[in-house]
Amino acid sequence: MSADSFDTSLMPLATDNGTFPTELPPGHSPLKSPTYLKAITISMYSIIIILAVGGNSIVCYIVFRARRMRTVMNFFIVSLALSDILMAIFCIPFTFLANLVFNYWPFGKILCPVVTYLQVVSVFLSSFTLVAISLDRYIAIIYPLRRKLTKKQAFIVIASIWVVSFLIPIPTAVTSRSQKYVNTSTAPSFCEEILWETEGAKLTYNGVLFFLQYINPLVILIVTYGRISYVMWAIKTPGEAMSSRDQRMSESKRKIIKMMITVVVIYAICWLPLNIINFVGAIDIRIYNIRGMNYIWMASHWLAMSNCMYNPFIYCWMNAKFRNGFLRVFSCFTCGVIDCQDRLELERLRRQDTMLTSMNGNSNSSRRFNSSKRSSSNSKRSYCDYSAIKEKGIQ
Template sequence: MGVCTIEIEINTSSGPEINTTGITAFSMPGWQLALWATAYLALVLVAVTGNAIVIWIILAHQRMRTVTNYFIVNLALADLCMAAFNTAFNFVYASHNIWYFGRAFCYFQNLFPITAMFVSIYSMTAIAADRYMAIVHPFQPRLSAPGTKAVIAGIWLVALALAFPQCFYSTITMELGATKCVVAWPEDSKGMTHLLYHLTVIALIYFLPLVVMFLAYSIIGLTLWRRAVPGHLAKSANLRHLQAKKKIVKTMVLVVVTFAVCWLPYHLYFILGSFQKDIYCHKFIQQVYLALFWLAMSSTMYNPIIYCCLNHRFRSGFRLAFRCCPWVTPTEEDKLELNHTPSLSMRVNRCHTKETLFMVPSEATNGQAGG
């Protein structure tokens, strides 16, 4: 929650001030602890189940293996791991103010949250870049499968490098007989090393990528909503294709906005705490922290719900995944939606459409974007 050396313990294993602690026990009435535990347990179950199904839908079905969807797999994997390996353990630590999980997991808890956040938001940024190239510059070369894997690997490597300093300075201490997992930053005159690192992390894993995505999706939106279908082309087919691209963009914009809204209060809380450390000494800050941390972690469970509601292929995949439930009845259309590739006539029509667009440059800018 922050650092108050007199009244209150804190723990923030998924962002700035990760896993630092004060000296007193985190206490609350049993009924409050039970309510918070229920809320966090529900979050973890929904996030892990939903993201695991998203990964299965994409990797188990050839038709779903596109560049955009590979980045969605990367995003889902980061969210799944964040929910499984950070949320529950951090809640236990915050609830008891005792680190039960050993030195190795202390290092991991100070390495992985920043890594997962970086991977999540830069996967969204990569999707925005891919959509930008597909819609704004449809005839430029697209990212290949090896290129996609290289970008994903690069995202993970940079994320690990960014999180490494916090992991490096992690340590186990004993305070008043209780084991603590803390980050022991090097001493300097004004604590500037600590502050600059955390402000840099917030800028790189939140504000900078959000600005990039805002600009990309603004240009994409203007391009799509101004685009007219050339009259001599097959209007209905091209209109459907254009509407499908608009729906993909709407889906990803909603994913980005949800992430931004969930994490903004949490980041503002720690930015404020960096300059006003006495806020951590207020009694109510315990409940504030648990609420803000729950909101931030809840970002891991919303994406599968968004995909299911706004994308018919993911909706079909979820019906197939839950087919063992008596209230879910998948249809043959659901299986066809995920397993069948476009017919030969559709592929020929798409090729003909692209050839026509190349032959008529003056109309290409207003025509169908290459998918």
């Protein structure tokens, strides 16, 4: 991988198996670690992949499965979940395999620019989506009389984020190549940005990436959520009496803001160490020769990558609708897919019957419906009652 490119796969690599010439690219040093430590690290990265892909996939399912969950806010959350899935697939496996298992780039010439490019894309998707969410909440709370973002407009914003995120890192794809530093058939290959005309151009590009993907979004997030927090918690209008409905809505907004602030804080903490190392390394590659830097980099990289698995836990912890959605999904695994589908259909029919009853004022039909369905559902509900009740919270 690149020793001086500003992307999530940055790691000075070398081989120390004794079969290759000792002359290696500048700044590359072998990652020497005991076998048990490599096994632990691989297990930790594998946990990230499983939880990130699984958890964020469930988040997407919850939003699109229940109509009431298809809100502007949740569409942005789905975009963030997709970016985390992309990161878990393209940032993590290739990086820890190249750095821990092989100590060189074993995936060929084609995958080198593709993987490096998609790694940077996934980082931009996450940071830009967080900014879009903060701006949407900022306008909704600071300027409540303005028209809210419609679903169509939200899709346009999300599409724009994805387009821009794929356009900005194009130089990374153009300049990344897999090459050998020793011209022998057994020499290892390294994936690096090698096609820059000058070191100054590469340094400028790395600085722009650092500003666009971390510094600028972080400043916007601090300003917007700082202002939102001040308005939501610090400002109280004298003599203003709030109805119980207004109080519930205000409390609901506070919970959403708390949840998103938690997401942003964890994002900033997770990415800070790796961004600092990458930026300093782009200026002076000799930092990678510091004793123990390989372990510092790997720990920082794991922390940054782990960010993509935390959000589903945050949603489940701080949002009742997502929590109920997760419980419903897990109950499907517990009860069986067929039983779960039958139960969901039963609940849908009950809601329809309840609506018809309230419209027609005919309570007898509801009792007849429930009586006819009770015998067929008792066996399934005996071990799925809790989930069936919770399901109403997200439908």
